[in-house]
Amino acid sequence: MGFAETFKALSDPVRREILMLLKEKPLSAGEIGSHFEMTGATISYHLNILKKADLVTEEREKNFIFYDLNVSVVEEVMLWLSDLRGGDGDEKRA
């Protein structure tokens, strides 16, 4: 699945903010866009990058496309960082 894509996706502030919005609940592309001073096209571009990185899932409902955070990939990134940091990821009980 590739950490390169995932970290790349996380490296942009707009995309991190989108993820934080999705933390609360799934939102349509339009709802997401309304939080930013950007065109829908640009939001779509960012959503696509998040989707490719598997950080979000999309689901069609009527005329809308709802995006949702994919927690499992977030956890995979945490594991990578945990490995970098060394130890067993549960240092406080070592």
Added chain:
Amino acid sequence: MGFAETFKALSDPVRREILMLLKEKPLSAGEIGSHFEMTGATISYHLNILKKADLVTEEREKNFIFYDLNVSVVEEVMLWLSDLRGGDGDEKRA
């Protein structure tokens, strides 16, 4: 300290590999460079980005500059991800 800089620094594969090398032990700029097919100048550029993101520390010793991983910033990134993921970061015991 700024997550933007930190995530940006983590978004490059060369820089992530450098961090993984430093996980083992501090290394000089030259030793780091010898792991890559790049000029020392380019390695220096990457080290500078990691330094600005506070992901590595540097220490002079004789004619060498040794770089070391700064674990605490890695942990801060993990906390950000933990927040994104929701819950208390210790889900398995919830």
Added chain:
DNA sequence: TATCTAATTAGATATTTTTCTAAATAATAT
């Protein structure tokens, strides 16, 4: 079917990033 709304795709541009070569610093050793 025609039209409306939500969202994406295409193409262009500006900015940022990565990399190089060459020159400059810093510290050590002769």
Added chain:
DNA sequence: ATATTATTTAGAAAAATATCTAATTAGATA
């Protein structure tokens, strides 16, 4: 003081990224 070694800085070129406007697609509804 000079030369040597390790590393960084400066400046330039190539590649990737983020953004826009305009056009297109997908689905829903009249």
